[in-house]
Amino acid sequence: METTNMNETSPLPPAPNEGHRQQPKNTTGQPSFFERYAYGIKALLIFILVLLLLIPSMMIMGLISEREQRQMEAKGEVSGKWGDAQTVTGPVLVIPYYPKPGVLSNAFFLPERLKVNGKLLPEIRRRGIYEVAVYTSSLSIEGAFSKLDLKELNIAPEQAILKDAYLAIGIDDMRGISNQAGVQWNGQHYFFNPGVPASEVFPNGMQVKVPLALSDSGIVTGTFAVNLELKGSDQLFFSPVGKTTAVELNSNWPNPSFAGSFLPNTRNLDAKGFNAAWQVSNLNRNFPQNWVGNAVNLHSADFGVKLFLPVDTYQQSTRAVKYAILIIGLTFLVYYFIELLQRYSVHPLQYILIGVALCVFYTLLIALAEQLNFSIAYVISALLTIFLISVYTASVLRSTRLGVVIACTLSVLYGFIYVIIRSEDQSLLMGSLGLFIILAVVMYFSRRIKWSEL
Numbered sequence: 001m002e003t004t005n006m007n008e009t010s011p012l013p014p015a016p017n018e019g020h021r022q023q024p025k026n027t028t029g030q031p032s033f034f035e036r037y038a039y040g041i042k043a044l045l046i047f048i049l050v051l052l053l054l055i056p057s058m059m060i061m062g063l064i065s066e067r068e069q070r071q072m073e074a075k076g077e078v079s080g081k082w083g084d085a086q087t088v089t090g091p092v093l094v095i096p097y098y099p100k101p102g103v104l105s106n107a108f109f110l111p112e113r114l115k116v117n118g119k120l121l122p123e124i125r126r127r128g129i130y131e132v133a134v135y136t137s138s139l140s141i142e143g144a145f146s147k148l149d150l151k152e153l154n155i156a157p158e159q160a161i162l163k164d165a166y167l168a169i170g171i172d173d174m175r176g177i178s179n180q181a182g183v184q185w186n187g188q189h190y191f192f193n194p195g196v197p198a199s200e201v202f203p204n205g206m207q208v209k210v211p212l213a214l215s216d217s218g219i220v221t222g223t224f225a226v227n228l229e230l231k232g233s234d235q236l237f238f239s240p241v242g243k244t245t246a247v248e249l250n251s252n253w254p255n256p257s258f259a260g261s262f263l264p265n266t267r268n269l270d271a272k273g274f275n276a277a278w279q280v281s282n283l284n285r286n287f288p289q290n291w292v293g294n295a296v297n298l299h300s301a302d303f304g305v306k307l308f309l310p311v312d313t314y315q316q317s318t319r320a321v322k323y324a325i326l327i328i329g330l331t332f333l334v335y336y337f338i339e340l341l342q343r344y345s346v347h348p349l350q351y352i353l354i355g356v357a358l359c360v361f362y363t364l365l366i367a368l369a370e371q372l373n374f375s376i377a378y379v380i381s382a383l384l385t386i387f388l389i390s391v392y393t394a395s396v397l398r399s400t401r402l403g404v405v406i407a408c409t410l411s412v413l414y415g416f417i418y419v420i421i422r423s424e425d426q427s428l429l430m431g432s433l434g435l436f437i438i439l440a441v442v443m444y445f446s447r448r449i450k451w452s453e454l
Helices: 038-082 313-322 324-342 348-369 374-397 400-422 427-446
Strands: 086-100 103-109 113-127 130-144 166-171 182-185 188-191 205-209 213-215 218-220 223-233 235-238 244-251 256-260 266-270 273-281 290-292 303-307
Touching: 038 113, 038 130, 038 223, 038 313, 038 324, 038 348, 086 130, 086 205, 086 223, 113 235, 166 223, 188 205, 223 235, 235 244, 235 256, 244 303, 256 273, 273 303, 313 324, 313 348, 313 374, 313 400, 324 348, 324 400, 348 374, 374 400
Parallel strands: 086 235, 113 244
Antiparallel strands: 086 103, 086 166, 103 290, 113 130, 130 223, 166 205, 182 188, 182 223, 213 218, 235 303, 244 273, 256 303, 266 273
């Protein structure tokens, strides 16, 4: 009779769900591909995350472009009611003549000398959160024409219609004229009328008929003096139409930007404003003193001053966003080194949250810079971002020391980027030196990693 041994125990069935907790054993005794190259795969994953986080960076660039467009629209609204950028061209003496019977044409003559004395009074107008630089100007334009020899242009005296001769001045935006402009022509006062019949010279402007006399030596002209009160925005330019052109401007604007074909011969700048003087000869430009027929580009040698606003929020914000890949990449690299050297594990989702926080920095910067000084906005945005990420790091890794390390690293990075943004002329040099130092630091810490043991 067969008996059962009570001491023998039969194998128990596995506990419910116990198999899901067990990891499959490597029966070969060799580490798997993922075990051997885990940190390499992690590095590749981090690199992909950096590239993916460039997508919101590009979206932020689009946001900056949209805000810039709104700023331009606000400037357009203010300028449309006040006056656009102005260029004063002239005066030009226009004499109609008949080159052939029944065919009317114009002969154009520029002054022998032209002198402009101007006072520029800028002010800031606001449209919502946007600032627009506008100005009022008081211009004294004087000079003289020499005797005109029609034979130089192959015009017979009997072909000229002297009674219809007029003096024309080009003004870009006629809405900016704020006085009843007139001219003193040989001591006689005449008022200007809007529009220029010879539109090929300037599309916008004003003109007035002036008396001319014909003598044996040519057409007798005279002297002129014009007082013009002109409003505009952004810039005030002049065309050097005189054989010798002298322009002097005085203003209380402390941040002028001298632009155009010529810089001032002399200029004085201080906190109270500027004084600038230009001297231009007819040899410095590419159009003649008189001509007929085809139009001449009188604006090819324009010069003047722009009312430079010292802080361009969107331009500096754009430059900051361009360094987003540097900030994100170096921050992730620090976390990766922490994983390698300190044997901590950072989940890819945590990398994503940190990357999103780095991107939110730029939206904070744009929003605050529209309300505050750019430097103050940058500091506030950086401090908020550094605080958020360092506290999150200390909580996730359960290490206050690592949180401080991250805070110090981000402070150095944001400080480095700020210096590059503000140093426009030296940005390439400083950026190159900074990247060299960063590379040296990375190489120093990477040599401590025992890659064969990973």
